[in-house]
Amino acid sequence: MTQSIYIGLDIGTTTIKISGVTQQLETVYEAQYAYDYLTPHKGWTEIDPDTWVEIVLEGLKELFQQVPAETVAGIGITGQMHSTVFVNKHGLSVRPAIMWNDHRTKELIPAIRKQLLTNAKAAHIAKIVSTGSPLASLLWLKEEEPENYQQLNKFLIAKDYVKLRLTGTYSTDYCDASTSSLYDLNQDCWSQEVQELFDLEEQLFPEILPAATVIGKLTEDVCKELGIKEPIPMVSGTGDNVASALVSGSFEHDQPLVSLGTSGVVVIPNKHHQLKKTGKNVIAKITKDDNSIITQGTVQAGAKVNSWWLENILHTSDYPAEQQQIDKSLLGENDVLFFPHMNGEKTLFANPELRGAFVGLSLETTREEMYLAVLEGLAFGIRQLFVSMKNEEQPDYFTIVGGGAKSELWIEIFANVLGYPIKRVMTSQEAVHGAAILAIMGVEGSFKFPESDYQMVQPDPTLIKKYTTRYKKYLKLTQLFLLAGGEEE
Structure with a gap:
């Protein structure tokens, strides 16, 4: 009997990934496609959203040349959160999508926050609204491009526009809705108060569906273009951080996840809808009966500090060689701190x-001490984030994923700075695989995690003690920076 294949799509910021897996998450197909977004003005980042659709269609055509279409049972999708597409009544984009890393709304944010704080039920949204938030992007469109706003029938997040073009259906999921600054986290629905405060019509808001819900099948036109006979079901999908948490097993075991990618993301799941005061509370709601939530915080520079130091400052791309120069006896003893x-x-x-800084430099400071400080600095920043958002129950371990997780030295530093074992998954586990899991859940009704190949890195009690002392110095450094730079309200 031929086994079913499930497709995952990941609409990333600069790449689109496509993966085909079995129910046991064995990869049978993998491809990725790079693309560029537009920067028409300083601080603006936008894209014609049909760029995503064209790449996905081309990618699926290539996939079906190697994977028989009749074996594909479902398609799941994930992608960048916040990036907002403005769609008219014909389902077409009225202007380029405004991406999550866009800063054009910087001047609007203080006024938006002030307005949100005038209503007790909307006040919690004031903490999370920022440049790139769908609320901010919608209000910018309304104010700056009224002729485009008049044509608006729905706003959609990046992955939701791809779903629209593939299946002809309009929907989003709870993850992208709850992080949009347009959602009531206490009532679990679009915020009526936000709609009233900013005069936003109810029709603009898409239906919210759990991530593993089958939303429809590929349209006849799409099937024809792909050269396949039977339409394939597609699920609602979710944002990339929930997809990463899902595939890492974080929801299954309620353990924190650290993603060392372009940004350093801390994801703390809980099954009881506990809203935290610090961090972004994201409703996961993978199935109808799921009450899982993740609280997410970010060190924006993330693993990028590593490539910055090695490539921009040292002008080398030999990461392992530089790390091998760091003597293990320096761990916990480094006099240099990095913000x-x-x-x-x-x-x-x-x-x-x-902005960042080195502190504690002397004429004796070595290249190795400075590089170690960079690696330790991100670990301290991640620990500070975790402490501010953690669950009441102590974790058993942290799972670390992303490009930075490939470094054995960095994993060892994280284990001792955090003071917990680190689960380092050896097989590739990315958001695109989380998207495929959603397709399995939607079509099959459930998903059982296969045994994965992983390594548990244990902390050293002596190093934990030393790093706790260094961490206290790091916290003092943080306070100095805030006093010097001022904290923005």
Whole structure:
């Protein structure tokens, strides 16, 4: 009997990934496609959303040349969160989509926050609204391009526009809705108060469906273009951070996840809808009966601090060689501290102007000490984030994923800075695989995690003690930076 294949799509910021897997998550097909977005003005980032659709269709055509279409049982999707597409009544984009990393609304944010704080039920949204938020992008369109706003029938997040073009259906999921600054986290629905405060019509808001819900099948036109006979079901999908948490097993075991990618993301799941005061509360709601929530915070510079130091400063791309130069006896003993917030900070300090620094340099400071400080600095920043958002129950371990997780030295540093074992998954586990899991859940009704190949890195009690002392110094350094730079309200 031929086994079913499930497709995952990931609409990333600069790449689109397509993966085909079995029910046991064995990869049978993998491809990725790079693309560029537009920067028509300083601080603006936007894209014609049909770019995503064209790449996905071409990618699926290539997939079906190697994977028989009749074996594909479902398609799941994930992608960048916040990036907003403005769609007219014909389902076409009225202008380029405004991406999550766009800063054109910077001047609007203080007034939006002030307005939100005038209503007790909308006040919690004031903490999370920022440049790139769908609320901010919608209000910018309304104010700056009224002729385009008049044509607007629905706003959709990036992955939702791809779903629309593939299946002809309009919907979003709870993850993208709850992070849009247009959602009532207490009532679990679009915020009526936000609609009233900013005069936004109810019709603009798409239906919200659990992530594993089958929303429809590929349209006849899409099937014809792909050269396949039977339409394939597609699920609602979710944002990339929920997809990453799902595939890492975080929801299954309620353990925190650290993603060391372009940004350093801390994801803390809980099954009881506990809303935290710090961090972004994201409703996961993978199935109808699921009450899972993740609280998410970010060190924006993330693993990028590593490539910055090696490539921009040392002018080398030999990462392993540089790390091998660091003597293990230096761990916990380094006199140099590094402040990792090199391109602003959103979660703890709400200060986009915050910048990084080295402290404790002397004439004896070595290249190795400075590099180690960079690696330790991000670990300290991640620990500070975790402490501010953690569950009442202590974790058993942290799972670390992303490009930075490939470094054995960095994993060892994280284990001792955090003071917990680190689960380092050896097989590739990315958001695109989380999207495929959603397709399996939607079509099959459930998903059982296969045994995965992983390594548990244990912390050293002596190093934990040393790093706790260093961490206290790091916290003092943080306070000095806030006093010097000022904390933005």
